[in-house]
Amino acid sequence: xxxxxxxxxxxxxxxHPLRRRKVLEGLRGRRKPxxxxxxxxxxxxxxxxxALLLGRELAKHGVEVQSAGLVGFNRPSPDDAVAVAQDHHVxxxxxxxxxxxxxxxxxxxxxxxxxxxxxRQICERFGRLPGDVMLxxxxxxxxxxxxxxxxxxxxxxxxxxxxxxxxxxCVREFGRAFGGRDLAP
Numbered sequence: 732x733x734x735x736x737x738x739x740x741x742x743x744x745x746x747h748p749l750r751r752r753k754v755l756e757g758l759r760g761r762r763k764p765x766x767x768x769x770x771x772x773x774x775x776x777x778x779x780x781x782a783l784l785l786g787r788e789l790a791k792h793g794v795e796v797q798s799a800g801l802v803g804f805n806r807p808s809p810d811d812a813v814a815v816a817q818d819h820h821v822x823x824x825x826x827x828x829x830x831x832x833x834x835x836x837x838x839x840x841x842x843x844x845x846x847x848x849x850x851r852q853i854c855e856r857f858g859r860l861p862g863d864v865m866l867x868x869x870x871x872x873x874x875x876x877x878x879x880x881x882x883x884x885x886x887x888x889x890x891x892x893x894x895x896x897x898x899x900x901c902v903r904e905f906g907r908a909f910g911g912r913d914l915a916p
Contacts (some may be wrong), residue, residue, distance in 0.1 A: 734870065740877065742878040743875065743876055743878065744874060744875065744876060747869075747871070747874065747875050747878075750866075750869045750878065751869055751870065751871070751872075753869075754866070754869040754870060754906075755866065755870075756817075757862055758905075758909070759852070759907050760770075761840075762840070763771055763792070763794075763840075764794055764795075764841045765793070765794060765795065765796075765839030765840060766794070766795045766797070766837065766838055766839050766840055766841075766844050767785060767789065767794060767795070767796045767840065767841045767842075768782075768796075768797050768799055768831075768835055768836070768838075768841075768843070768860060769770060769781040769782040769785060769797070769798045769799075769838040769841065769842075769843045769844075769867070770796060770798070770799055770800065770802075770831055770842055770843065770844045770845070770847070771798075771800055771844070771845045771849070771880075771882070772800055772801055772802060772804045772830040772851065773802055773806065773808075773828060773868070773880060773884070774800025774803065774831075774846070775800070775803070775806055775808045775809065775812065775826070775828050775851075775879055775884070776809070776812045776830055776882065776883055776884055776891070777805070777845050777882065777894065777898060778798035778799065778800060778845070778884070778888045779798045779808065779821075779823055779826045779844065780812075780816050780819065780821050780823065780895055780898055781798065781867060781881065781887050781898045781901075781902055782796045782797060782798035783796075783798075783804070783822075784819065784821065784898065784899055785843075785902045785905065785906065786901040787889065788902060788903070788905070788906030788909070789836060795911075797835065797839075799829045799830060799831035799832075799835055800829065800830060800831060801830075801852065802829065802843055802850065803828045803829055803831070804828060804830045805827045805828060807826065807827060807828075807842065808823040808824075808826050808864075809872050809884065809885075811883075811888050811891050812883070812884075813911065814827060814891075815888055815891035815892050815895055816895065817879065818892065818895070819895050819896075819899055829876065831835040831853075833849075835856055836853065836857040836863065837857075839863075841863060841865065842859065842863060842864045842865070842903070843864075843865055843866075843867045843874055844866055844867065844881060845865060845866070845868070845880040845882070845894075846866065846868075846873060846878065846879040846880070846894055847866060847878060847879070848854055850865075850866060852862045860910075864876050866879075867880055867898065867901045867902075867905070868880045868897070868901060869901075870900075870901040870902075870904040870905050870906070870908075871897060871900055871901050872900060872904050873900065875897075880894060880898060881893075883895075884892075897903060900904045901916045
């Protein structure tokens with residue numbers, strides 16, 4: 732079974748360096764964004780952590796970072812999410828989910844999502860160009876089995892820890908690209 736899974740994931744592993752290079756090149760030549768929105772399904776685990784970490788990375792550049800979800804409104808983060816986020820110096824204790832709206836999408840210069848389904852939904856539902864909606868997992872500097880940043884909901888703290896560590900790596904890479912002035916003024 733393990734061999735079959737490795738074979739199935741081989742294309743993702745092989746394509747990751749190319750996708751990473753493409754997404755970094757996609758940032759080059761762009762105008763400096765004033766607002767970045769990080770999106771996940773429910774806005775209770777992944778996107779709020781990514782937005783808070785990215786907000787720290789981009790604060791010195793005057794970029795506003797928000798998070799939102801495709802479903803739900805005003806829901807708290809689960810206990811495991813709050814606990815593991817603390818390990819990454821992120822406080823989710825007061826976070827409440829926010830719904831992605833047309834106004835939020837319109838105001839964003841860049842949208843970062845957790846998987847390709849979310850990317851497609853945002854492009855189709857809100858009319859955004861695919862170049863404006865990037866997969867956060869494509870920024871990962873490490874070899875990966877897939878582009879998707881796994882949803883850790885109801886999977887235990889060890890899964891939250893792996894997911895949040897990956898999010899932190901991807902956010903650092905996005906911040907480096909931005910801080911390295913790979914973006915046009």
